[in-house]
Amino acid sequence: MKIELIGLENLPLVKKDDDLSSLIVDVAFNQGLKWKDGDIIVIAETIISKAEGNYINLDSIKPGKKANHLAQKTGKSPELMEAILNHSREIVKVGNDFIVTETNHGFICANAGIDESNVEKGWATPLPLHPDKSAKNLRKNIELKIGKQLAVIISDTQGRPFREGAVGVAIGSSGIKTIWNRKGEIDLYGRKLETTQIAVADELAASASLIMGQADEGMPVVVVRGYSSFEILKDPESGAQDLIRPKKYDAFRQ
Missing domain, CATH: 3.90.1660.10 (CofE-like domain)
Structure with missing residues (x-):
């Protein structure tokens, strides 16, 4: 089993009203990338906001x-x-x-x-106003152009409580379940999992950030290829809002 991280190089600086779907497809073509069903596009939130004129x-x-x-x-x-x-x-x-x-x-x-x-x-650029909607529109537009089934994740880099450093997290998503509920499955010792939920979209965003970078790398779009669970997790309705824990269940803000 393996997963590939493919950074799209030479994406032009994005400005208001740019068609991101066309830019991504064109850059991928120039790079010789042949799209596959199950490819997951992770895109930095900054260029979503720029394209939407959200400055x-x-x-x-x-x-x-x-x-x-x-x-x-x-x-x-x-x-x-x-x-x-x-x-x-x-x-x-x-x-x-x-x-x-x-x-x-x-x-x-x-x-x-x-x-x-x-x-x-x-x-400055704030987060996209409606990141799940932005991810869904981008996914649909790219799928229409290439004829493949994809997922799109909009990522941001954020810190974490109790730990140093920042990691990529999903703030918008479309095409794949953002949470994989594995409750009831059996572990290696035959015990049933009781509460296990995997933040799949966050894990994918974090993996892409390894080559996306934070400074002058100029690689805000990364294709994650080969994620073997895409077929069982594909979902056109799931979004990053599913990852937000309701305040009433937040033990640290009670």
């Missing part, structure tokens, strides 16, 4: 009193802090150099997922 002009923001107060505490600019507040439904934790919020989507992450990297100075 924040930080220089145009007038911070309020709360943003100014939080900026002093975190060391972030008041303009960025105002943007974070605008894209959050709840502040989870504030420290000397960080803020963790629950985004309007329901994700728990630093800075509401707003990214100032790989974008022009003075601008």
Whole structure:
């Protein structure tokens, strides 16, 4: 068993109203990639937001009193802090150099997922407004062009509680179950699994981030090929919203 990670090289810088499906198909063709059923496209959330024109002009923001107060505490600019507040439904934790919020989507992450990297100075990109919908539209458009059955995962790089470093996680998905519920299956010793659920979309996003990179690699699209469970997990309706744990079950926010 093996899985391949194929980075799409020389993707042009994405701008508003670009047709991402055509860009991806064209770059893959130029690279000599022949699509296969079961290919999983992992794409960085930044270029989704760029193509959708979802930018924040930080220089145009007038911070309020709360943003100014939080900026002093975190060391972030008041303009960025105002943007974070605008894209959050709840502040989870504030420290000397960080803020963790629950985004309007329901994700728990630093800075509401707003990214100032790989974008022009003075601008930032928030998370896509409707990432599951964006993933679904992109998947359908690419499938129409290539005649193969795919999955699309929109990834972001986020930190994790109690652990250093950041990993790729799925914030949008279409075409594959994001969670694999294995409850009731038998382990190597004949015992039934009681609670095991696998965050499949997060694992795929994390694997793709190994070659996607975070700096100037310029490889925001990665094809994961050979995932043997694609057939049993393919699902046109599942999305990354399924990965969000309801607050009432969150032991750390009770």
